[in-house]
Amino acid sequence: xxxxxxxxxxxxxxxxxxxxxxxxxxxxxxxxxxxxxxxxxxxxxxxxxxxxxxxxxxxxxxxxxxxxxxxxxxxxxxxxxxxxxxxxxxxxxxxxxxxxxxxxxxxxxxxxxxxxxxxxxxxxxxxxxxxxxxxxxxxxxxxxxxxxxxxxxxxxxxxxxxxxxxxxxxxxxxxxxxxxxxxxxxxxxxxxxxxxxxxxxxxxxxxxxxxxxxxxxxxxxxxxxxxxxxxxxxxxxxxxxxxxxxxxxxxxxxxxxxxxxxxxxxxxxxxxxxxxxxxxxxxxxxxxxxxxxxxxxxxxxxxxxxxxxxxxxxxxxxxxxxxxxxxxxxxxxxxxxxxxxxxxxxxx
Amino acid sequence: xxxxxxxxxxxxxxxxxxxxxxxxxxxxxxxxxxxxxxxxxxxxxxxxxxxxxxxxxxxxxxxxxxxxxxxxxxxxxxxxxxxxxxxxxxxxxxxxxxxxxxxxxxxxxx
Numbered sequence: 001x002x003x004x005x006x007x008x009x010x011x012x013x014x015x016x017x018x019x020x021x022x023x024x025x026x027x028x029x030x031x032x033x034x035x036x037x038x039x040x041x042x043x044x045x046x047x048x049x050x051x052x053x054x055x056x057x058x059x060x061x062x063x064x065x066x067x068x069x070x071x072x073x074x075x076x077x078x079x080x081x082x083x084x085x086x087x088x089x090x091x092x093x094x095x096x097x098x099x100x101x102x103x104x105x106x107x108x109x110x111x112x113x114x115x116x117x118x119x120x121x122x123x124x125x126x127x128x129x130x131x132x133x134x135x136x137x138x139x140x141x142x143x144x145x146x147x148x149x150x151x152x153x154x155x156x157x158x159x160x161x162x163x164x165x166x167x168x169x170x171x172x173x174x175x176x177x178x179x180x181x182x183x184x185x186x187x188x189x190x191x192x193x194x195x196x197x198x199x200x201x202x203x204x205x206x207x208x209x210x211x212x213x214x215x216x217x218x219x220x221x222x223x224x225x226x227x228x229x230x231x232x233x234x235x236x237x238x239x240x241x242x243x244x245x246x247x248x249x250x251x252x253x254x255x256x257x258x259x260x261x262x263x264x265x266x267x268x269x270x271x272x273x274x275x276x277x278x279x280x281x282x283x284x285x286x287x288x289x290x291x292x293x294x295x296x297x298x299x300x301x302x303x304x305x306x307x308x309x310x311x312x313x314x315x316x317x318x319x320x321x322x323x324x325x326x327x328x329x330x331x332x333x334x335x336x337x338x339x340x341x342x343x344x345x346x347x348x
Numbered sequence: 349x350x351x352x353x354x355x356x357x358x359x360x361x362x363x364x365x366x367x368x369x370x371x372x373x374x375x376x377x378x379x380x381x382x383x384x385x386x387x388x389x390x391x392x393x394x395x396x397x398x399x400x401x402x403x404x405x406x407x408x409x410x411x412x413x414x415x416x417x418x419x420x421x422x423x424x425x426x427x428x429x430x431x432x433x434x435x436x437x438x439x440x441x442x443x444x445x446x447x448x449x450x451x452x453x454x455x456x457x458x
């Protein structure tokens with residue numbers, strides 16, 4: 001089975017292809033040179049890239065031929081009269097013929113072809129909406145976990161949102177997500193915020209959740225009604241990316257970062273951490289990863305595929321991408337120096 | 349300031365109206381939003397029409413130049429015959445085939 005990665009960077013999108021053992025990589029790009037690519041999505045020949053620029057704003061581009069040619073596609077837009085501005089498209093997901101986009105400022109859009117993008121009014125009209133505050137990356141809706149019965153979104157710095165009625169209404173599910181550090185807890189309480197950095201869900205049981213939060217790593221067994229801290233074995237509680245194993249929902253990966261002030265991998269060593277028991281204990285995976293590394297790993301720069309064994313991928317703000325063909329036991333570097341890696345997405 | 353008039357040439361007719369072909373030049377980053385080319389032409393009777401057509405010929409291009417409020421983005425400059433579009437006094441002046449619209453990124457955005 002082939003591997004295809006979409007690597008979004010500060011200076012464009014790259015497509016990296018290999019076999020499932022990652023023996024050789026073929027890398028094309030930059031596609032959309034000069035654009036920041038914070039989000040990407042791929043299914044077969046259809047690829048979508050979320051472009052943004054401090055000068056030109058945000059837009060989407062789509063390829064129907066695996067990235068050989070691209071054309072603009074309809075981009076989410078706030079309704080006429082809205083005071084909100086589209087800053088970036090942070091997340092692009094697909095389920096059952098519907099395309100979803102999560103954007104800053106904190107909005108969820110859906111598109112059912114041949115129609116256009118529709119903003120989710122339930123989220124926009126949430127009673128707490130006027131108090132939502134941005135995190136360091138903006139007020140970004142960065143995670144969408146769509147499902148017929150129970151849909152989740154995660155927003156920085158708002159927390160986890162859950163809808164049990166197809167997106168018509170939403171509840172924030174942040175109970176128990178509290179910093180262990182008293183000063184940090186007091187700060188978040190004063191600002192009435194909760195900053196989820198990445199959320200993953202058991203596809204077989206939508207009640208089972210894990211999140212990498214600004215104030216720690218947490219799990220929930222009740223759809224976010226309550227959260228439990230799970231940091232045993234982790235060098236730090238801070239981080240951005242998190243992924244779940246495609247066939248074992250008790251196996252989760254993350255990448256610890258020093259702190260909110262120092263966005264650098266913990267201990268100056270690039271390590272991916274894994275729990276195989278649902279968060280009771282974490283272990284470091286570092287064979288083949290640089291043990292002198294002073295870069296960051298952003299929220300969408302950690303990815304996993306569905307191969308057997310699963311392939312793992314991690315990109316750094318230093319412009320390197322590493323791949324593991326054995327579920328994180330060993331790693332090798334992709335043969336290219338990229339710019340700051342903003343996202344790494346598997347495109348089957 | 350008044351946008352300098354281009355050399356007057358015979359203008360073509362479109363639906364009974366005299367129109368000019370005005371060249372639009374884009375920065376390289378926007379080529380992929382305009383059919384893959386940095387240059388295209390718009391047909392317009394007036395300067396105002398030409399500036400609007402430059403934004404609307406390709407879907408989505410307007411939103412890259414102007415934000416949701418309709419104001420030009422902070423680091424975007426649009427020149428009509430080398431005059432900032434905000435400084436054009438008579439936007440109803442007839443366009444000519446020698447006119448050119450240039451969209452560029454301001455130094456402040458670099």
